[in-house]
Amino acid sequence: MSEENWIEVGSIDSIEEEDLIRFDHQDKTFCVYRLTDGFYATDGICTHEAVHLEDGLVMDDEIECPMHQGIFNIKSGEALSPPACEDLKTYPVKVDNDKIFIKID
Amino acid sequence: MKNNIIILGGGQAGIYAAREIRQNDTESNIKILGEENLLPYERPPLSKDFLLDKKNEEDLYFHSSDILKNENIDFENILINKVDFEHKKLFSKNEDVYTYDTLLISTGSDNKRLSLNNNLNDDVYYLRNLEEAKIIKEKVSDKNKITIIGGGFIGLEIASSLSQLQKKVTVIEIGNQLMGRIIPKQIADLVQKTHLENGNKIILNKQIDKITKKNGIYEILLSDNSLIQTDFIIAGIGSTPSVKLFENTNLKLDNGIVTNQFCETSIKDVYAAGDVCNFYHPFYERNMRLESYQHAQNHGICAGKNIAGVKTEYNSIPWMWSDQFNLNLQLTGICDDYDEIIERGNDINNGVIYFFLKNKKIRGACGVGIVGKVGRDIRITSKLTEKNTIIDKQILLDQNQKLNKLIQK
Structure with a gap:
């Protein structure tokens, strides 16, 4: 893993617990989550239809799409409930000096 | 066994x-x-992404x-x-x-069918299954003026898709609002506005008196004696x-x-x-x-x-959606048995939701907004409904306050 692929998202205070923020970088968009046990990141767009998950509901380890209630596991990206059936891509996250970074490949 | x-x-x-x-x-x-x-x-994609070629059969x-x-x-x-x-x-x-x-x-x-007093019954198309969607997709490709009879979910979704395919669309609805069977008028009016802004024509409160065909063009005579000329007719009048x-x-x-x-x-x-x-x-x-x-x-x-022998009661709070143009409409619970209505938001860009309460508890809610803007609140509402939560109305009213505050209490 090369260091330069870690992209700064923002301060850890920018996300409330059990919530997410949208993060755009170059031509890609992501969701960065704060769960009770840490920070996680996934692709921003639902795999079912082109809607951003930033307006979705975070419950425990799951993100639910605001359009059709497809549910994904935030940590693994696994599609858990129809109409979503394709998994969501996840990205490594680290916290350094109270700042969140995600590793984009 | x-x-x-x-x-x-x-x-x-x-x-x-x-x-x-x-x-x-x-x-x-x-x-x-x-x-x-x-x-x-x-x-669900048959009336939307399938007609628009964004999804195909295999999807x-x-x-x-x-x-x-x-x-x-x-x-x-x-x-x-x-x-x-x-x-x-x-x-x-x-x-x-x-x-x-x-x-x-x-x-x-099954789809309800119009009963026309002439031999044009086969000239009216319906959409429920993949075969019908394929036929409609193929037939409308060289048509311009399309008339949709019935202003319910299916009719309006088709109207939205065909408008996006640059067709001139007219929707004729017998009732005094769109989606009148289950959607509150306040929400239906917002959806209607979007159809009009996108060039669709909406005719309410009119019955079809007669449909005739001349030189390949259909003439639909309405109950007020007005006449609509159209190249193709689709009906979505319930099931x-x-x-x-x-x-x-x-x-x-x-x-x-x-x-x-x-x-x-x-x-x-x-x-x-x-x-x-x-x-x-x-x-x-x-x-x-x-x-x-x-x-x-x-x-x-x-x-x-x-x-399979696992005795289980069906207690799911109803939920449904409709996608039309850039709008996502959602409904949870039932909205026809209430003693109070609370409105959250007034701008379709941020989402507008009407909550229907009885004895201070939510029985149902219906919202519409630009895609993504009402889903989270509607989902939380289903949970509040299910838990019979006594609601703090100030939070419901104020779009700046997150609804999950109500769940955590």
């Missing part, structure tokens, strides 16, 4: 029931009998044939035309006999439960197959699930019939559990 379980109806409720039975019962034979020669597929199937094979679920394309509940047998047109120990009926619903097969049997019917909260019908070992049921909902303490994606799935799963 190894049983012969037959699922009559190869739609969403049927396939979800089959897989749920298999999760709880590895021994029994499970066979789905479907009228269409297709594995169970998703219907629609719930599960591959491999999954069914792995789970030892048989699927057979066959038309059943007689049922003998007493001897637990189904008969096909060709006299094939299917014997069951347990039967699940998930035959869905009826598919119960024709059971009309002269002992199965209790009343706006569908009457079932209790366990998906049991009036006949022992016969269950029903999905659109075809008029089921008892213990939370709302009344019977209802629903036609929605979430209901077909969850009711199928519930029936599957009960068939």
Whole structure:
């Protein structure tokens, strides 16, 4: 893993617990989550239809799409409930000096 | 014990029931009998992404044939035309006999049809299945003026799609608002505004008196004597439960197959699930019939559990959506039994939701907004409804306050 692929998202205070923020970088968009046990990141767009998950509901380890209630596991990206059936891509996250970074490949 | 379980109806409720039975019962034979020669597929995209070429046939199937094979679920394309509940047998047109120990009926619903007093009945198109969607897609390709009879979900979704395909669309609705059967007028008016802004013509409060055809062009005469000329007609005027097969049997019917909260019908070992049921909902303490994606799935799963011996009450709070242009409309619960309405938001760009309360508890809510803007609040509302939460109205009213505050209390 090369260091330069870690992209700064923002301060850890920018996300409330059990919530997410949208993060755009170059031509890609992501969701960065704060769960009770840490920070996680996934692709921003639902795999079912082109809607951003930033307006979705975070419950425990799951993100639910605001359009059709497809549910994904935030940590693994696994599609858990129809109409979503394709998994969501996840990205490594680290916290350094109270700042969140995600590793984009 | 190894049983012969037959699922009559190869739609969403049927396939979800089959897989749920298999999760709880590895021994029994499970066979789905479907009228269409297709594995169970998703219907919502038919009026939207399929017409718009954003999704094709392969994208629609719930599960591959491999999954069914792995789970030892048989699927057979066959038309059943007689049922003998007493001897637990189904008969096909060709006299094939299917014997069951347990039967699940998930035959869905059929489109209501216009009855025209001339030979133009076949000139009006309907959309319920993939074949019909394919035909409409092909036929409209060289047409310009399209008229849609019926301003319900399906009609408006088609109107939205065809408008995006640069067609001139007119929607004729007999009622005084769009989607009047279940959507509150306040929300329907916002959706109507978007259709108008996108160039669709909406005609309310008018009946069709007559349709004639001259030189390949249709003329629709309305009850106020106005005349609409159009190249193509699609009707979406509601549906009826598919119960024709059971009309002269002992199965209790009343706006569908009457079932209790366990998906049991009036006949022992016969269950029903999905659109075809008029089921008892213990939370709302009344019977209802629903036609929605979430209901077909969850009711199928519930029936599957009960068939497999896992006694499970169906208590799912209803939820449905419609996508039209860049709007996503959602409804949860029921919005026709309330003593108070609370409005959250007034700008469609941020989402507008109407909550319907009774005795300070939410019974239902309906919202519309640019895609993504109402889903989270509607989902939280389902949870608040389910938990019978006494609501702090100030939070509901104020779009700056997050609704999950209400859940945590």
